Amino acid sequence: MNFPAWAAATPELVPRQDLVGAIALNGIGFNLARALGPALGGFVLAASGPAAAFALNALAFLALLGALLAWRRPAAARGGLPRERLLGAMRAGLGFVAAAPAMRAAILRACAFFVFASAVWALLPLVVRGRLGLGPAAFGLMLAVAGVGAVAAGAVMPLVRARLARGPLVFWASLLACASMALLGLAAHWALAALAMLLFGAAWLAAGSTLQVAAQLATPPWVRARAIGLYQLAMFGAQALGAVLWGWAGARLGLPTALGLCAGLGAAAAFAVRPWRLDGAAAPAAAAHPAAVPPPRPEAPAAELAELLHDRSGQVLEAVRYRLDPADRAAFLAAMAEVRRVRLRSGAVVWRLYEDVAHPERWTEFWVVASWTEHLREAARMSEEDRAALARAAALHRGGGPPEAARYLNVVP
Secondary structure (H helix, E strand, O other), X not given: XXXXXXXXXXXXXXXXXXXHHHHHHHHXXXXXXXXXXXXXXXXXXXXXXXXXXXXXXXXXXXXXXXXXXXXXXXXOOOOOOOOOOHHHHXXXXXXXXXXXXXXXXXXXXXXXXXXXXXXXXXXXXXXXXXXXXXXXXHHHHHHHHHHHXXXXXXXXXXXXXXXXXXXXXXXXXXXXXXXXXXXXXXXXOHHHHHHHHHHHHHHHHHHHHHHHHHXXXXXXXXXXXXXXXXXXXXXXXXXXXXXXXXXXXXXXXXXXXXXXXXXXXXXXXXHHOOOOOOOOOOOOXXXXXXXXXXXXXXXXXXXXXXXXXXXXXXXXXXXXXXXXXXXXXXXXXXXXXXXXXXXXXXXXOEEEEEEOOOOOOEEEEEEEEOOHHHHHHHHHHXXXXXXXXXXXXXXXXXXXXXXXXEEEEOOOO
């Protein structure tokens, strides 16, 4: 419950141009704690026992609580609309993620990385105890070395990101993590295992922070916490599934074989998901048209129906009618493919496009939203890129004015 809110708050604390550095810095802090925490916890445990160690950990949260209480977050503008209801907000978040290619790519590539990378955390205690013949102190040292690798990676990440886009960076970090897993499986001495953990910590930070940045940049503020929640659900779910899977493989096949198999399959997965772009596709060029066409605007609601238009109004069907030159059919279909994603990201639960079989120049776009209030939220949810996509479709309209728009309220007799 904490992680989505934590991640969604980061873009509100720093300017957008500093978001990448802020997420990397957050990762450095996390891994620095991973490096220093085991040593401090071990010292307190040895000196005062487990109760004191857990009490100290609880007290450490007071600094975070104080910072949160002191933060005066600006109230989100709702444009006079009521707060979203829980189930409706969840549905809107799921719809956005399903219609956002960059977000889907971040989730897919996170699953492909973490389901294999989780093998290290699942099997490391067994490697330290069974293969290296060492105890808890050595296990803490391995965690600390991984933290040092992550901190070092975080320090050089700005230089790396200046040369590599997000997609290739995650790809190479995945291969480095797989090589580290294979090395850990072969290690028969603590020094070689420590080297493997150093490299793995760097790969974990590089891939994890880059995927988090991709997910952050793919989401607008209104849905960020929900989308990040789905991303982290997939990420933690992949880690849980991977831990069970590779723990079972380690018990059945032995640690070296399990880690080697995980490394090979992880590398194959990195190659398989590479086509899914984390950097987003470039926006298509605006369609050429001799005259700019304004976006369609529906008529104002009739006064006698005003009492029916509220958060519990029932579904609203929206329609836009176009007239096309049949020669523009292919261009229109391409433009409407992006319009479909815009409508679904903005709250539509159903979207359809129909062509008049008797008049090929006539087309009608239909979509349904859950209520009148959800319809009013659509405009606020659209980005400039979304409006540009709608304008490209409207520019293909051939008529005396803009495409005709209408709204219909679902009435149950």
